[in-house]
Amino acid sequence: MNKLLKKLLVSLTVTSFILTVGLLVNDHERFPDSHERFPDSSPTNYLANDHERFPDSSISNT
Amino acid sequence: MVGAKIRYFRQMKGITQEQLAAGLCSIPYLSKIEHGLAQPSADLLEHLCKELGVTLDQVDNEERIEALSHKLLEWYSEMRIRDVEQAKNKMETLEKEFKSVENPELLTTYLLFKFRYFILIQELDKANTLLERIYVVQESLTPSLEYYYHYFLGLYYYQLKKYNEALDSYLKAEKLSKEMNQDNAEKAEFYYQKALVHGRLHQVTSSNSYAFKALSIFNKEYNFKRSAETEVLLGINFFRILNYDDAIVHFKHALKYAESFNDRRLKSTIFHNLGFVNSSQNKPDEALKHFKLSLQNITDTEVEEYSQTIYMIAKEYGQQDAYEKAQKWLKEGLRFATEKEVLDYIFHLKIYKHQLENNINDEFEELLKTEAIPYFSQKQMWSFVTNYGEVLADYYNDLSKHKNASYYYRLANDARKKLLN
Structure with a gap:
């Protein structure tokens, strides 16, 4: 019984060690810069939209 | 080869395997013949071909197939650069030559390129008829023909203003294109078309x-x-x-x-858009100058575009409190749009007329509620549903009709979500 308990304690200690190290390692990853300027982040002019005139898709070249 | 031919002509004639096999052979045996897994006897072959109205020749002359394939690709290149005149001439010659062709792959390629041709010349009803015929043989398309099928289907949907469907088709074509050796001209045109549809969405x-x-x-x-x-x-x-x-x-x-090759249609488009930007920048003089330049360059066939620019001019004058000038342009816009039946701009102009004259009354409510909003919803033009939905909601809100206001705010909000996908 004692032996079994010892084994269990050892395996629990090892698991928690791995998890702790794993978590610590995670926080050393380098995240991308949060200061990029995304073109879509500015508000879009919805109300004015769709009165723009698009170029041709498949209409004669002449 | 002969199996593929039997399959193609059977499908084109809308005959099932059961109907063709009746009294001649079993259905599984016909299926094997069609897939090249069984060689029919000369007697059976003769009967099958007779039933389908095709000749017994197993293959078309190879040199002829190569020459026709080359002609088809040339035709496609002309269509890709939108040389309508050349494409029209080639179509007439090909139509005659293909009367005696029985090679299934060549015939399917011809069918697909003809579909592309009708999109080019804006005869969408004819394109639709061809689409039904292509649909029948869709399962037997080779990967490169399948690429053209989805790509052209995307172009077709784009012309019908069904942009979500167009994008779905382009995505299917794009997957298939990865296995193909597209030349640069094809790649660029495909990217352009995809950029257009993303833009519309x-x-x-x-x-x-x-x-x-x-x-x-x-x-x-x-x-x-x-x-x-x-x-x-x-x-x-x-x-x-x-x-x-x-x-x-x-x-x-x-x-x-556009100026270097004096393309009036393109110049008109650019001036309109420059006016649009100036208007948003609150530069009315620049905006009006550009809108008027757009009108000067517009061609006779551009009826929707003409109505659109007039609408923008009327709004620009309205925003500058130049009431009489705004009214003058509104009147001209409504006259033209009504005469040419440009429904979208009849609505835009009518709505703006109410707003300009401050006639925010029952008639205005009816116009938005029963005509304009259902119309733009049905056409999936979500930016206008958002815009006019909010206008109507504000109208109800001012009258303390909160239930109606809530309904239209929600409708506008749902439309905005659709706009953002």
Whole structure:
């Protein structure tokens, strides 16, 4: 019984060690810069939209 | 080979395997013949061909197939650069030559390119009829023909303003294109079309990404007409994210090209869009100058475009409190749009007339509720549903009709979600 308990304690200690190290390692990853300027982040002019005139898709070249 | 031929003509005639096999052989045996897994006896073959009205020849002359394939590709190149005259001439010759062709792959290619041709010349009813015939043989398409099928279907949907369907088709074509050896001209045109549809769907980042890819190839290939059109699209995209300076830079690049080959249609488009940017920048004089230049360059066939620019001019004068001038342009716009049956702009102009005259009354409510909003919803033009939905909701809100107001705010909100996908 004692032996079994010892084994269990050892395996629990090892698991928690791995998890702790794993978590610590995670926080050393380098995240991308949060200061990029995304073109879509500015508000879009919805109300004015769709009165723009698009170029041709498949209409004669002449 | 003969099996594929039997299968093609059976499908084209709308006959099932059961119907063709009746009294001649078993259905599984016919299926094996069609897939090249069984060699029918001369007698059976003769009966099957007779039933389908095709000759017994197992293969068309190889040299002839090669020559016709070459002609088809030439025809496609002409269509890709939108040379309508050449494409028309080639169509007449091909139509005669293909009467005696029985090679299934060649016939399917011809069918697909003919579908592309009717899109080019804007005969969409004829394109639709062909689509039904192509649909029948869709399962037996080779990967490269399947690419053309989805790509052309995308172009067809684009012409019908069914932009979500167009994008779905382009995505299918794009997957297939990875296995193909597309030449640069094909790649660039495909990127351009994809950029257009993303633009229509307000997906600015994707649209820009494809537009820049396309532009770099068009420039290398000296396809300056398309370079100019891509610059217009980039201008619209930058305008939509409120980057007016870059929008103007792209429109001016486009204008340089358009002026160099004096393309009036393109110049009209660019001036309209420049006016649009100026209007948003609150530069009324510049805006009006550009809108009027757009009208000067417009061609007779551009009825929707003409109505659109007049609408913008009326609004511009309205915003400057030049009431009489705004009324004058509204009157002209309504006269023209009604005469030419440009329904979209009949609604835009009528609504604006009410707003300009401050006639925010029962008639205005009816126009929005029973005509304009259902119309733009049905056409999936979500930016207008958002806009007019909010106008109507505000109207109800001012009258303390909160239930109705809530309904239209929600409708506008749902439309905005659709706009953002």
